[in-house]
Amino acid sequence: MSMGDERFWARVHAILDERGDPLDDPEVLAQVGERPDLLEELAAVLGTLRRIPAIARPDRVHAAGRRRARALAAVAGVLLLVAAGALVSRLAGERPKTSGTPQVEAAVAPAAPAGRVLAYRIEVSIESPGRRLAWVSESSGRTITVSEESAPAVVTEGLACVGPIRTRVETLSGRMR
C-alpha cells in the first residue's frame, strides 16, 4: 500500500467517522477516478456498510418475542374478561333468589394493539351446593351444555372455573397459535 493509499483511506475513514458519504468528497472522487482498484475496494466497503443496518440486532429479536408474549397475555386477559361477563350474565339469568353471590374475578389487561382475537373457546363450569353446570362457549356463538345436574337448592356460594382458553393470535408479521 502506497502513501497515497494511506492518505486516501485516512480521508475515507474520517468522512465515515463523521457519518458522511466519501463519494461526495471531491478529493476521494479524484483519487478513485484515477484508480479503479481503489474504487472497487471502496465500493465493496460502502456496499457492506450500507447493508449492515439491515442486520437484525439480537436484542431486537428478543424484544419482538417479548412483544408477542405481551400481546398474547393481553388477549388472554380480554378473553378472561369475556368469560367472566358471560358467567355473570348466566348466573344472573338462571339463579333463583339466593343469598350468595358468585365470586368472579377477572384480570383486565389492555388490548394488544398489534393483535386481535380471531377465535376463542371457553369451557366454564359452575358449582354450587346442589347444582353443577358446565358448558362451552365458542366465538361462533355456539354454546354447548356439557352437563347439568339440577337439584333444588338455595345457592349460597358460587364458584366459577374458566377452562383453558385457546387463542389464536394474528399479528402484523403473521399468524401463530
Next chain:
Amino acid sequence: MGSTESQRELERRILGEVPRLRAFLRNLAGEEADDLVQETIARGLRYRSAFRPAGSLVGWMTRIAFRVFLDHRARAARAPEALGEREREIAAPETMGLDDREEIDRRLAVLSDMEREILLAFHRDGRSIAEIAQRRRMPAGTVKSHLHRARRKLGRRGPTQRDAGGTEAG
C-alpha cells in the same frame, strides 16, 4: 486479427464484464444496479472505439460504471422527492436477500470479534465513537483503529466473493 474481428472480440469481453460490474454497482447502488449495468454496457459498446487495447478493460469499464453511477445519483438528487418518501425510507430500512445476507456474513466473518462488535455498534446501532469507547473502557483512538481496520477488511476481495468474475490484470 482483422478490425471487425477485434471489435467483436472486444464486444465479447465487454459483455463478459457483466457479473463483475453488477457486483460493483450493487455495492454502490443496491437494487438499482441492474439498470446501471445495462447502461454501463451500452456506453461501453457505444464508445468501444475509445478503448486502447493496451489498457485494462476492467479499469476502463469500472470507470464507465462509476460515471454511470454518479450520473444516476445526480439525477436522483435533482428529482423532486415525493412527500413522505424520507419517512418511508426511515421506517423501512433496506431489506436483504439471502445472497446479500450470505455476502455480508462472509465479509463480517473475516473480522475479529472486537472489530465486528465495534463496526456493528457504530454502523448498525448508530453509537458514536465516544460512546463505544466509554462502554468498552478504551481510548477513542483505539476504537477508531479497530473500526478503520474492520472497514478495510470489508473491502478486500475474498476468494469466495460472488460475482467476482472477469478479472484482468491492469
